[in-house]
Amino acid sequence: MTPAALACIEAADLVIGYQTYLKQIAALLQGKESLAYPMTTEVARAQMAVDAARSGRNVVMISGGDPGVFGMAGPVLEVAARSGLDVRIEPGITAATAAASRLGAPLMQDVALISLSDRLTPWSTIMKRIRLAAEADLVLVFYNPSSQGRVRQIGEVRAELLTILPGTTPVGIVRNAFRDDETVLVSDLQHFLDHPVDMATTLIVGNRATAVWNGRMITPRGYRL
């Protein structure tokens, strides 16, 4: 979190967010009003935040990582668009770069960030994007690679990628980056599904230049060393 985001929370009258994220900042919420929402209530959360702000309150909506990457910035702005409210978005560290920093330097070349959640995007669209991004030799970062109700898709992604990229392509698996129970692992396209992959996991699939040196995943930009 940046000092600017922290200052927003400290100045807020009301903090709204997904319950898991509110728990992570419980220490900041002492003596402050907060409203916890379960998953899949994004629009209700945004509406509540906008209604409270329209009543004159200083409201902060928190979001995981960077609110602008598959986060709450969109729903809040969409709901607020009709209200004329002043909405400020504070960027944060998104999962792609948090995970990359733990793995090494996999994002030194062009990269695609793709969510595997098909709740709001058709699965065929997601698969087409993955195929074209791999053909473009982009490094691939997968958000939301799997969940309790969605386990089949990541296997399909792996099978499709194996028609384009070698099985030895490095795959980084980072779970709960920068939290107490963080796990960081480097595998490859052939074998990465031997390891657990869930909603708290970010996957980074290298491009044709990505290599593993001393256990760290590096996509060289092409400097002459």
Place this chain on the structure above:
Amino acid sequence: MTPAALACIEAADLVIGYQTYLKQIAALLQGKESLAYPMTTEVARAQMAVDAARSGRNVVMISGGDPGVFGMAGPVLEVAARSGLDVRIEPGITAATAAASRLGAPLMQDVALISLSDRLTPWSTIMKRIRLAAEADLVLVFYNPSSQGRVRQIGEVRAELLTILPGTTPVGIVRNAFRDDETVLVSDLQHFLDHPVDMATTLIVGNRATAVWNGRMITPRGYRL
């Protein structure tokens, strides 16, 4: 900058970086040794940092935005790989998400981050990546869109994109995000080159769903409002 990155700089014996970035943190460097390098000396900078660290010093290499996105994490790890040194990478706010937060919420759907610098990547590779990413309907973020010695390329990118995307596709132009001389502008694919675009600029080209509401660029994720 995160508090963790700040703490690293405060603890350092020696801070190394591109001269422009060192100037931006001059207040943190009072009474501390620092080494400023000009542009295009990435490998020399990395080698100096590794040599100093091997001599037992606590060295920080600074980088703009997030060091893991087209930044110094790669060169440092590549040079350090032969040394057995312990290198820690602290993530930061990369230009894509800094710029997005100023524009609205353009990155709510899948996105490609592409550097237009052809110093280390062949121009034909960059153009192929852009073409495939646009066909995949990814939101496009262009780093290093233009420079004093590289002015033709962004026109080629625009011409190519106009064969795939409508001229009305929103294009966000953010220069020096979060600095005193920040400028933020929303244009479209037809007209964005009427505005100045340089190395300090980040461009965000929407996908087919991106729209401008109340002056803010939003790529709706598809929630039912």
